[in-house]
Amino acid sequence: MSRKVKIGTRGSKLALWQAYHVQDLLKLSGVDAEIIVIDTKGDQVLDVSISKIGSKGVFTQELEDQLLDGRIDIAVHSAKDMQSTLAEEFEIIAFTSREKENDVLLSAKTGIDIHDPEKPLTLGTSSTRRVATLKHFYPHVKTIDVRGNLQTRIQKMEEGHCDALLLAYAGVHRMGYDSMITEELDLAEFTPAVGQGSVAIEAAKSLDSALRRQIIQACNHPETEYRLKAERAYLRVLEGGCSIPVFALATFEKEELILRGGIISLDGQRRVSLEVAGERRGAEKLGQKLAALVFAAGGKEILDEIKKS
């Protein structure tokens, strides 16, 4: 393979970091790659909340068009931002080794404590899962909607719109803001969004098979792949876009794949969270099994209500 692999990415700082990360992984395997930045609809309408832009895959459509044209060979995304079902022509060929999956609090202040109900606290977030989780476990905490990239959000916080931000560790770490983290939240309470912390590499099924193999060899982390397969199979049954407070986290305990996940009502009143375990080669079945159990335990009702609202 003499020509360079063309990596397509959005132009945000986080997206670029992820594209450079994939470029580095390829380089380590002796594969040269170049980065091609593509504007997406999701980036152009920053002032509107994602759930209101409507269509699924606002961040992925333009990249997929270029994959089909062959103008790029692969598209790099936060795994979390990828729809659970891709169009027929596309597939995820690799998941990079996962970062710590936790949500974290980020603040410029000291003494931020979500556990003390006597202490007024306003958190900035734009995720329905995080808002609903706060309402469930920490009802005294106020939230405000803060959108935009991390730099913009931090600026809003420093202007006094909120005391702290509630974000994914992965993004904070990649953007170099670890020093502002005041707390890593408990995974059992703030169970992350499906895929949080991993980078997904998407390709057209028509991609050259030798190149495809090289990219997988260089970038795919099998343990992460199994974990995300289980989580994404769960998400697929729930058809959960990013506007639905669905959560799931698969982990390995020895050789066993454990999948914990559920759903919360938007008001935080009802939260269903369950756990299943099985073998790695049954990862997708495990996701489907969890979905069936969550539905039976009241999750279906919660989901139907949210879809109607």
Ligand SMILES: NCc1[nH]cc(CCC(=O)O)c1CC(=O)O
């Ligand atoms: N929701 C947007 C988004 N998509 C990916 C990340 C961070 C990287 C990751 O979670 O893998 C974030 C920011 C956040 O949720 O705080």
